[in-house]
Amino acid sequence: MTRMRLSRLIAGCLVTGLSVAGLSLASAASGPPPDPAAPPGPAALAEVPLTRTVSASSALPGYPVANAVDGNQDSYWESANNAFPQWIQADLGAAKTLSRIALKLPSGWEARTQTLTVRGSADGTAFTDLAAPTGYVFTPGANTVTIPLTTSARYVRLQVTANTRWPAAQLSEFELYGPDTGDTQAPSAPANLALTEPASGQVRLTWSASADNVGVTGYTVYRDGTPVTAITGTTFTEARPAGTRAEYFVRAKDAAGNESGDSNHVVRSGTSAGANLAAGKPIEATSVAHSFVAANANDNNTATYWESAAGHPNSLTVKLGTDADVDSVVVKLNPDAIWGARTQNFEILGREQGATAFTSLSARADHRFDPAANQNTVTIPVSGRASDVRLQFFANSGAPGGQAAEFQVIGTPAPNPDLVVTGATWTPSNPTETSQLAVSATVKNAGTANAAATSVDVSLGGTVVGNATVGALAAGASTTVTVNAGTRPQGTYTVAATVDPAGTVPEQNETNNTHTSRRRW
Known part of the structure; x- marks a missing residue:
């Protein structure tokens, strides 16, 4: 059998038309005939493709997840082999209304059936089923499957459990569509974000209003990469313990759900007796692209960097040797403007000395790196004890794999013998x-x-x-x-x-x- 990797996992639902000899669809409908004098009903909204970034549970070398959104039906993503279940996931940036999903494989590939479930989430962590597990048939020629949906989600995941032609998930195009509301233009990013502390233990943010072709409906305030509130005004005040570090930015939204880019980032400095415990310690990665080795990520030099092979997830783990009480993790990219802004999605995990399993120190989240806004540096507050600390990468809008020029673990050594x-x-x-x-x-x-x-x-x-x-x-x-x-x-x-x-x-x-x-x- 010729190996045919299904380039793009096409989740499609085949819609069977009503066909009855001698019976028109109009006469088959129940109820009285329509009143010709009645005003016409509202026309169905046209559809538009939804902008998205993608990540995957795994990717076979040479078949990265980026192939599923490159507009080329002949290139494709393929997961690790013989390791079901696998998944591919789209992040729409904000909750969007969905009307259908179109999945494609290379048009000349042999017929096959892939069994998958469509799942949705608001936060990328808690998922619910949007479409039950179903075997979708890909037929040579179009090799396209369509799955109708009437729902709203930010994260849309296809979880694949079987493929009749190859022991992996395969997809060449992963397309999502929603109703055309007539407004696809995002607001401008909020400007002049400023932070003050009007009282001990209190943080106040102010910013300049965004502009939009239709109208801004509100703002989402993010603390340490996580949304904390949605408001309509341009000020926000919250209580934060004195001495606690926090990084803030704001995004604007309009009525159609279009979301702006980040405002400038501002940082409320914290107090910590900790030092960078990761510098020069043993460090390892699940994969390496070219000569961008793991040791580049803790050599105190942002001009060198680690980069994984194409595909996600991938990880970078530093071994501190003994337990430390960790209060933050700093991830840096080269601050030079030649490194364009990008968003990396990753989780921080830790493992105590003597333990076998890692536990989460900071949940999976999007982290924005921008030479202009934050010097390409992200600081994530954590609280935990660990001797091994891991960055688990799931997506990168600027490269096909994870990237880190410096991976710093800030904390103090935990009590240990000497x-x-x-x-x-x-x-x-x-x-x-x-x-x-x-x-x-x-x-x-x-x-x-x-x-x-x-x-x-x-x-x-x-x-x-x-x-x-x-x-x-x-x-x-x-x-x-x-x-x-x-x-x-x-x-x-x-x-x-x-x-x-x-x-x-x-x-x-x-x-x-x-x-x-x-x-x-």
């Missing part, structure tokens, strides 16, 4: 070649939390000659252990004692576990 060897002695103090040598090492827990039991390795001249068990130590406590090293030929030796050589105890500092000295006998 095992150090404070000294090493040996007996006899002046050994001979026949002496049975014993080396003693004093271990202290210099950290702020209790340490579990571990061990000490003792080496002479670079060779481990024995080890001893170190019991659990409370913070600030010390203990001395002894290793029998046997006899040694006359000479000069480097004596070293290393506590927790296998790294089984998470510590505040993993680089201070060895004590060395030199001795001649």
Whole structure:
């Protein structure tokens, strides 16, 4: 069988026309014939395509989700293979009325059936079914399926559970249509957004009104990338705890649901004793495009950057080594104007030391990067404890994969032990070649939390000659252990004692576990 990837997942509903020999549709209708004197009913509104950005649960290399909105029926998106269910999702930018979805595959592909559910959401997190699971048949020629809808949503997701010709979801075009209200022009972005603090714990925003060809109906205020209120005026005041950082912007809307771009962003500075704990730490990514490696994202240089391979989702994970109390995450792109504005959709997750699963620190949301508005820097307040912190990317309006020039984790080290060897002695103090040598090492827990039991390795001249068990130590406590090293030929030796050589105890500092000295006998 020739492999035919269904380029674009076409969710279509086949509408069967009424066909009865000798019976017209008019005569088949129930009720009396229409009154010719009655005024005509309202004409159905024409349809217009809805602008959208797309993301997907996965993408096979070379078949990115961007292919599903490029207007080319011969290019297509394909999900990971043999991994149903998969999904593709459109973000309309604001809640829009939908009349139908058109799904296409390359016109010359063989017939196939894809089983999918149409789901909708207002926030991109909580979804409900807009159309029940159905097998949609794609027929060579048009290879287009249409799904009628009468609903409103911002996020529209097609969840695919089967494909009769290939073990993946496939779609070449994912088109959404809504009624033409006669107004498709968005308002101008609000200007001159300013922030003041009229009282402790209070934030006040003011901005200049937007303009629209028909009329502005209201404004949505966003805090840290999340909408917090919709109002009709140009001022907004809210209570925020003193010292809490927050970033705001505003968008305007008109009666047709068209939404403006962002206003300028303003930041209410917070107070934090934390530092960037991610700089120089081990960092890894699910994929890399060309030479844009993960280590570029925590090298303190915004001129270098990480970029994933095409497709979503993809992730970037920094390993802090031990738990930290994290209060914010900063994601930067190069602030140079050559980097055009873009929106990335991502979630922040964390994993505590000793845990296997990640949990959410900040829910998935759109984050706007703009050299002119926010120096291409986004700061997301979080609250949690983690030793590994992950950015999970779902969409990027400016590139086919996730991008980060700097990934900073701001916080303070959580309470942890810190095992150090404070000294090493040996007996006899002046050994001979026949002496049975014993080396003693004093271990202290210099950290702020209790340490579990571990061990000490003792080496002479670079060779481990024995080890001893170190019991659990409370913070600030010390203990001395002894290793029998046997006899040694006359000479000069480097004596070293290393506590927790296998790294089984998470510590505040993993680089201070060895004590060395030199001795001649």
